[in-house]
Amino acid sequence: MKAIVCVKQVPDTSGKVAYKPDGTLDRASMDVVTNPDDLNALEAALTLKDETGCEVVVISMGPDPAEGMLRELLARGADRAILVSGREFGGSDTFATSQILAAAVNRVGLGPDDIVFCGRQAIDGDTAQVGPQIAEKLHLPQVSYAAEIKKDGNKLTVKRMLEDGFMMLSVETPCLITCIKELNQPRYMNIKGIFECYDKRIERFDYEALKDDPLIETDTIGLKGSPTNVFKAFTPPLKGAGAMLNGDDAAAKLASILAEKHLI
């Protein structure tokens, strides 16, 4: 049995955000972090490993620096780490990304007891589309927004969150689950893991390694092939600063403005 976890390295959008002179985001100068939801996905896999002794495989598509993140995930307890990297893959939209990741999962080999875990959403692209699209490409049943997972043999019972409540769902392996932060509390690296992660090799899948997979359509990967294109990217203008109301009677001034506008 295997738990395969898809993990993305992302710029830290919660910290200082840097812009280039032309107003576009300066990704190069921003800190990178492991996508938060993906740590919950890894934790779900490691919990299964604690219970069943299964193998945990982490896969990330991205440029070379993602190796550092993968090594950290090994230190947290993953058994194998794979970096999917290649010039041909750059600029992929979610359709293309999911195709490449699905092919990578195929190459690892998906058995009848296996589960693929994704985060719900990456904090940079913010689409939450890659998980369900991998599931479709691999013909796997999917459960998104998982807040609780119980496993009994090949059957999983999953609590799937809705805006106004939740659903309890039952699904059998192999399947794909997307995880949210309510699912668990990700563990830290341990000393043993930190020592051992340097003995493990980070495997690499490049374009050559994946191109013969039937899921890879050479005309829908990368920047050129992606079905969606970024037509324009821009920054929203800041609203001009409003009026500051000062003095002891600030609240009274505000109330009379609201009354004038018929808002109270």
Added chain:
Amino acid sequence: MTDFSDYKGIWVFCEQRSGELMPTDFELVSEASRLAKEIGCKVTGVVLGNGMEAASKELGGYGADEVMVCDDPLLEVYTTDAYTKVLCDLVNEYKPEVLLMGATNIGRDLGPRCAARLHTGLTADATHLDVDTKEYIEFLRNASTIDVETVKLDEADRNLKMTRPAFGGHMMATIICPRFRPQMSTVRPGVMKRAAFDQAKADACQVIKPAFSITKEDIHVEVLSVEKAAKKMVDLIGANVVVSVGRGISKNVKEGLALAEKLADAMGGVVGASRAVVDAGWISSDHQVGQTGKTVHPKVYVALGISGAIQHVAGMQDSELIIAVNKNESAPIFGAADYGIVGDLFKVVPDLLKAIESERAAR
């Protein structure tokens, strides 16, 4: 260039829960009707459920020319497998040019699965849509820092231009899908304006019941139960006034919440919150405004003790009037506000409550 002349019309997937259409459905149909005028085509609402025929005609009152209704016990409750199969089969048969759905927890499960099966692109969580290039340039003039005089765009371009926030609201991107059809987007709930309801149009709305097939064997995830949240959820999106609290209430959480409650009552509104307040467990998550909470655009938004992080501002910046109270005069929230008061909310709010009362008494 591929020939798309077979693809016609705008479809809106209209989600129902427990047999009731969702508010987003009406917003989307209204928006689709606006776009249909730019394209010169029909709007079709697509409803999957069980016994939805009568309720679906209401969509006509907001701009749907027709509704396509698929009723089946296996469609009563949402499952990814059944909905994907039925919707994709219909799309392949009728070939709409555009397919929109609400970016709800269900739309964001169904949309990507369908796009992958239909072999087309999908824009996530759009907040603005255009077909006409001139309209798009006008939109850029107001919504971007781009100098539109320098922008050269092909006026004949009829691709759907789908604009969405990314990088946690730090950046906007307009997405197109030029090589495949349908052009698909999920659309953020609460953003598109609902049209005025027109009873005559609702009555005139045609109901189509297309042939479809769905069996138990198509469904690989079993629904054991659907639970509604025990407490009634706060209706942030529909509210005229939202009074939100932030970590600034921390020195007396109970009192801070009570003050927000009182102010909301006095102004006919509801209480919202920043994520910091939700994460601290002071209020339930249905109150959260922002990128990972709800997007609101009330007539008045009051931010009490909220710093104004971009992820929060992303969810309230389109409110008609924004008022901020913060003890730190350089808090970023003042940059988003129409009126700001620098001060301790535990003093300013009681003052404001009194002032509102005397304004009312004076009338």
